Amino acid sequence: MIKRSKRKNISFGVLCINKGRVAAVKKQMKTDVVMTKVAQTFKVLGDLTRTKIIFALLEEELCVCDIASLLGISQSAISHQLRVLRNMSLVKCRKDGKVAYYTLDDGHINSLFEEGLRHVTQA
Amino acid sequence: MIKRSKRKNISFGVLCINKGRVAAVKKQMKTDVVMTKVAQTFKVLGDLTRTKIIFALLEEELCVCDIASLLGISQSAISHQLRVLRNMSLVKCRKDGKVAYYTLDDGHINSLFEEGLRHVTQA
DNA sequence: TTTATATATGCATATATGCTCATGCAAGAA
DNA sequence: TTCTTGCATGAGCATATATGCATATATAAA
Numbered sequence: 001m002i003k004r005s006k007r008k009n010i011s012f013g014v015l016c017i018n019k020g021r022v023a024a025v026k027k028q029m030k031t032d033v034v035m036t037k038v039a040q041t042f043k044v045l046g047d048l049t050r051t052k053i054i055f056a057l058l059e060e061e062l063c064v065c066d067i068a069s070l071l072g073i074s075q076s077a078i079s080h081q082l083r084v085l086r087n088m089s090l091v092k093c094r095k096d097g098k099v100a101y102y103t104l105d106d107g108h109i110n111s112l113f114e115e116g117l118r119h120v121t122q123a
Numbered sequence: 124m125i126k127r128s129k130r131k132n133i134s135f136g137v138l139c140i141n142k143g144r145v146a147a148v149k150k151q152m153k154t155d156v157v158m159t160k161v162a163q164t165f166k167v168l169g170d171l172t173r174t175k176i177i178f179a180l181l182e183e184e185l186c187v188c189d190i191a192s193l194l195g196i197s198q199s200a201i202s203h204q205l206r207v208l209r210n211m212s213l214v215k216c217r218k219d220g221k222v223a224y225y226t227l228d229d230g231h232i233n234s235l236f237e238e239g240l241r242h243v244t245q246a
Numbered sequence: 247t248t249t250a251t252a253t254a255t256g257c258a259t260a261t262a263t264g265c266t267c268a269t270g271c272a273a274g275a276a
Numbered sequence: 277t278t279c280t281t282g283c284a285t286g287a288g289c290a291t292a293t294a295t296g297c298a299t300a301t302a303t304a305a306a
Contacts, residue, residue: 016192043169051162069139108242119231120160
């Protein structure tokens with residue numbers, strides 16, 4: 001049996017192999033706040049239901065039951081996800097009587113989403 | 124007490140309020156396969172550790188322990204995440220002896236990532 | 247008023263996810 | 277050969293997440 005107790009995380013003792021490169025990257029690295037926001041933005045777009053909602057709202061202003069009908073997903077599920085998108089300020093809501101109409105609330109989402117589509121549909 | 128048993132999902136019976144809009148969106152809607160790929164791509168980018176890895180590799184070719192050192196995250200965690208990125212063909216690996224060097228394996232990721240950064244750092 | 251409808255939301259739950267720990271494995275050093 | 281090193285990976289755990297159910301809320305109709 002090989003004893004492993006000696007090594008553990010010596011790589012953290014050595015730190016890294018290419019110190020120059022690591023230092024260079026460290027200089028360019030954004031703050032944790034910025035990186036967290038970037039990750040959060042991608043994460044919100046990283047769910048099939050929300051992806052479809054965004055795509056739909058890219059085309060038309062729709063109410064909750066429209067979206068539910070379009071995607072074949074329960075009103076509850078859509079409502080829950082719309083809240084997530086609202087909290088991220090990606091969609092906004094307009095009330096017309098009992099009906100809640102949703103639209104995109106972020107110009108950048110278009111280009112971001114289309115960039116994602118382009119990535120997937122490339123050769 | 125109000126009885127709710129009568130209604131349930133009548134909204135699915137009615138289907139939707141704006142049939143025209145829904146039909147229009149349906150025409151434009153991509154296939155589930157495409158939408159799933161889009162969502163998966165965003166999901167992979169939607170984790171802080173992976174976001175940082177991508178950013179780092181945008182700047183330099185790095186080995187596993189470089190990345191671990193740079194981000195202050197264990198070698199194991201980095202390795203696990205690199206596998207995720209490998210499985211999505213977002214990074215590729217070059218072996219130099221015991222050392223595994225990683226680079227980005229997808230030109231589109233640059234623009235996608237920078238679009239995300241732009242989204243976050245806007246006013 | 248009472249009833250119906252469109253949406254929102256708290257709770258429970260099943261599944262997914264990210265990390266640590268331990269260890270496997272391959273390449274080089276001793 | 278044996279030991280060390282850099283990386284990969286499976287198991288287990290703790291947290292996160294997406295959805296269904298039941299119900300609350302608000303608006304409108306009857």
